Amino acid sequence: MKVMVLVKANSDSEAGVMPSEELLTAMGNYNEELVKAGILLAGEGLHPSSRGVRIRFSGPPNRTVVDxxxxxxxxxxxxxxxxQVKSWEEAIEWVKRCPNPMEGESEIELRQVFEAEDFGEAFTPELREQEERIRAEAEKYANS
Structure with missing residues (x-):
C-alpha cells in the first residue's frame, strides 16, 4: 500500500526558519534508512505558504487565485x-522512528493513497489504460 506522510507546518516553518545542520543530518540518515528498506518513493520539504497560492473553484468556469x-x-x-509499505502498522512504526521534523512540537499525518481497485466499476478498462499511459509518460519525463 502507498501512504502519503505529511509533515505539518508550525510557526517556525511558516516563518521560513530553516532546519539546523543537526536536523538535516538526522533526516538524511533517516531517509537513507527508508531507501535501504525499499519504502521511500519520494519526499521533499516545502517552502512556507507565504510563497504559495491556492486556487478556489466555484462552478465550472470560476477560479479565484488566493495568495x-x-x-x-x-x-x-x-x-x-x-x-510503499506492507501495512498501516509498518507506516506507523516508521513514523515513530522519524527524527522530530521541527524544533519543539510537531505532527506527522499519514494518509493512504488510492489504488486503482479502490474505485470499483467506475474505473473502467479504458480509464485504467489511460492511467497507465499517463504514469508511463510522467515517468519518462521525470527520468529525463
Missing amino acids: GPFTETKELVAGYWLW
Whole structure:
C-alpha cells in the first residue's frame, strides 16, 4: 500500500526558519534508512505558504487565485514523503522512528493513497489504460 506522510507546518516553518545542520543530518540518515528498506518513493520539504497560492473553484468556469500566507498553520503541510509499505502498522512504526521534523512540537499525518481497485466499476478498462499511459509518460519525463 502507498501512504502519503505529511509533515505539518508550525510557526517556525511558516516563518521560513530553516532546519539546523543537526536536523538535516538526522533526516538524511533517516531517509537513507527508508531507501535501504525499499519504502521511500519520494519526499521533499516545502517552502512556507507565504510563497504559495491556492486556487478556489466555484462552478465550472470560476477560479479565484488566493495568495499566501494562509492563516491556519496547523492545517498546512511543511513537507512530505510518499512510501510503499506492507501495512498501516509498518507506516506507523516508521513514523515513530522519524527524527522530530521541527524544533519543539510537531505532527506527522499519514494518509493512504488510492489504488486503482479502490474505485470499483467506475474505473473502467479504458480509464485504467489511460492511467497507465499517463504514469508511463510522467515517468519518462521525470527520468529525463
